[in-house]
Amino acid sequence: MSISRRSFIKGTAAATLLADLTIVKQVAAETASSQIQEAAEQRGYRAPKDDYSLDPNVLYLNHASIGTVPRVVQEAHIGYMKLCETNPWLYIWSAPWVEPQEVIRGKAAKLMGCLPSETVLTHNTTECFNLLANGLPLGRGDEVLYSSLNHISASTCWHNLAPRRGFSVRSFHFPISDCTSLTAEEIVSLYEREIGPNTRVLALPDIDNTVGIRHPLKAIADMAHSKGVEWVVVDGAQSAGMVPIDLRDSGVDAYATSAHKWIQTPKGLGLAFLKTSLQAALNPMWVKHTYSEESHPIQMYEDYSTRALPALIAFGDALDYQAQTPQAEREAHHIHLWKEMQHIVSSSDRLKWKSPTSWDISAALYSVEVVGKSSSSVASRIYADHGIVVRPFTSDEINAIRISPNLINDVNDLEKIARVMVG
Ligand SMILES: Cc1ncc(COP(=O)(O)O)c(C=O)c1O
Structure with missing residues (x-):
């Protein structure tokens, strides 16, 4: 059944909600999945930056701190909030969202x-x-x-x-x-x-x-x-x-x-x-x-x-x-960037790789030291001057910038951060 959530919410929602729980359930369960599917088909299972709402002046390399929510998920969330407010009792305390929680x-x-x-x-x-x-x-x-x-x-x-x-x-x-x-x-x-x-x-x-x-x-x-x-x-x-x-x-x-x-x-x-x-x-x-x-x-x-x-x-x-991105494809992307970043770091005498070098014990989260510089001041500078978001770590043991790219990032992003870190 294909019901547009928007037209549903706009219409005579309140009466219908109480009258027909079955429809309500379907609406609740009807997520942005068709949009997700369409978007996936169009982009051949990649996660381009336009799927997200990031400020174009921001280079986000801090997915390990907090993720970015795809627009379709934001829209689905807003849709559910609106639907909920048509009858909060029904959605918070009654049947429609019990079964969807079990699907999740x-x-x-x-x-x-x-x-x-x-x-x-x-x-x-x-x-x-x-x-x-x-x-x-x-x-x-x-x-x-x-x-x-x-x-x-x-x-x-x-x-x-x-x-x-x-x-x-x-x-x-x-x-x-x-x-x-x-x-x-x-x-x-x-x-x-x-x-x-x-x-x-x-x-x-x-x-x-x-x-x-x-x-x-x-x-x-x-x-x-x-x-x-x-x-x-x-x-x-x-x-x-x-x-x-x-x-x-x-x-x-x-x-x-x-x-x-x-x-x-x-x-x-x-x-x-x-x-x-x-x-x-x-x-x-x-x-x-x-x-x-x-x-x-x-x-x-x-x-x-x-x-x-x-x-x-x-x-x-x-x-x-x-789920649109097969796990193997996701991992291949992460391995590619991880290898490229090591290559970029090894070609600079001002950068030092501070993470493991064998993928079986590595991740899309790695730390790089800028020799002779405090990681906190480097992180503040590259954010202020270039909008690059990363996480610095400073302790007795480590003084490094943690870079955590995701599928939206590419080698250009890594080259850019390496360039400005030493700048
Ligand atoms: C390894 C690890 N564990 C736990 C947490 C805490 O996460 P939350 O605040 O979502 O509970 C974080 C947050 O950055 C983390 O990196």
């Missing part, structure tokens, strides 16, 4: 390579890590272990709960200053060396947000479990939507991501994978009346009353948009 769960499960019954529609990565820290049965004698590569969102929640619950938290140093020569085996060994007899939780990133080290998750999870770790929990904020993920056979017990980065959803949306066996041990963080303990559905971990459903429904449009 199915699509998200497909992206993560897991079951819908293991897929939680969250707000962000931080939320899932808090859910885990609050809900896992940890107490005296148990240890949570993580490395200095962790983003604070995957670490601080454990420290917050530890004094009240009696478990301990330990972090260890992950050397990033010499990561250019790192191998997958060495990454596994770094974790293996640190796991102790009381380590029950190992929290680690899939791809870290500073230098973009992609972890060999299966090898780490298998090793950790064999050493007695019960739950391997992964921060996937920088992987879902960027590189292929397949959680079913990954050995990890939980995985969290922020969909507003690489899946390019409206801001404030995330995803989590909670393995069925972990769910059996995990208490929900918030409690609402809807679900009983016995039924234990996955929605229990996300159901804590009113939420911004128009944005959540637009999650489906974002997933459709991303």
Whole structure:
């Protein structure tokens, strides 16, 4: 059935909404997918800049911090907001958007390579890590272990709960200053060396947000479990939507991501994978009346009353948009830019590559040092003078500019940033 959302909203919407829930449901489910399909066909599965609303004076190379939302997804989101306001009670509290949420769960499960019954529609990565820290049965004698590569969102929640619950938290140093020569085996060994007899939780990133080290998750999870770790929990904020993920056979017990980065959803949306066996041990963080303990559905971990459903429904449009680009094609694009940037950097004696050099442990997120310059001042200057958006990192270990391009970026963008960084 083809109903134009706009004409539907413009027409005698309110009366029709109440009179015919079936039509309403179809309208709710009718996203911008036909526009998405059309756009995809026209552009031969590429993501040109005109699909987005970026200011033409901005060169956006900071997709790792926050994503850009395709216009079709923005429009779908606005459409849902308008539809919602025709009868807020109906859309927020009644039937029309219940089923679409489950369709979205199915699509998200497909992206993560897991079951819908293991897929939680969250707000962000931080939320899932808090859910885990609050809900896992940890107490005296148990240890949570993580490395200095962790983003604070995957670490601080454990420290917050530890004094009240009696478990301990330990972090260890992950050397990033010499990561250019790192191998997958060495990454596994770094974790293996640190796991102790009381380590029950190992929290680690899939791809870290500073230098973009992609972890060999299966090898780490298998090793950790064999050493007695019960739950391997992964921060996937920088992987879902960027590189292929397949959680079913990954050995990890939980995985969290922020969909507003690489899946390019409206801001404030995330995803989590909670393995069925972990769910059996995990208490929900918030409690609402809807679900009983016995039924234990996955929605229990996300159901804590009113939420911004128009944005959540637009999650489906974002997933459709991303699905237009085959994973292999997306990865080929990222590998191409990653190689080109290394080439550009190696031909300058003023730039230094600070990320891994083997693609199996790399990502579309890499750091480059401008020799003798503070990365913060370089980032401020190139933004002020050239509109280039990047993230600088400055610590005892690293002084570099993180570049995180996406499908809209090309080699010209990388050449430009290299040129102006040293300027
Ligand atoms: C690796 C990593 N983990 C977690 C987060 C936190 O994401 P959010 O604020 O969406 O929870 C970020 C944000 O940049 C990140 O890069």
